[in-house]
Amino acid sequence: MTSSEAQILRTVLDRWKSAVDAHDPERVASCFTEDAIFQGLQPYTVGRDGVAEYYAAQPLGLTAAYDIRETRRLADDLVLGYLSVDFGFTDRPVVSVHLGVIVRRIGDAWFIGHYQVSRLG
Template identity: 75%
Template sequence: MADSEVEILRTVLDRWRSAVDAHEPDRVASVFAEDAIFQGLRPYVVGRDGIAAYYAAQPLGLTAAYEIRESRRLAADVVLGYLEVEFGFADRSTLTVHLGVVARRIGDAWLIGHYQVSQLD
């Protein structure tokens, strides 16, 4: 039986969260596809090098906690997720954002192919 959309997203996003919490930018980038489109709260980048640079610039002590709000299987090897993410900081208030991700199965691994943050508040 195929994994559920939520199980797939949790597997990928738990790896992402662990690397973010450990402040390991290269490990964060390894959760993304080589050609991933990444839109954080700064101009977008494409690819792992830009993603690693984005997370390297984040402050020490940054943590991420997420809750999956919606998920959809778009194709056998593609899952869409919509999340609420709370980024915690050592020296300021928590930042809550909305995150859309598209996870793709590439070979035997599920990787993030698209990452789009929205700050609605």
């Protein structure tokens, strides 16, 4: 893992985490590309509207804590990340998942273009 790729991921994922922790579904969605493929723990969606709907349905107090495990530079404007994420709740145990993302540079900013969660065994 290079520090350059990890820093790119942190830039995007820190924005995502801040919006998740604030329960701000529109701000979460703004971290994604317009055509993002999004697979949470429910059926997948495409685009920011689906991302916003997904996070609007999450309980208040949801938090996300992530750890970058691996990165790969796929192209100048694409970075793949493999992470572990713990989603915390106020009234139930933490849900630990694996998260695969591909972030894409559009202009001077980076956005999540692909997001896929799988539960840890």
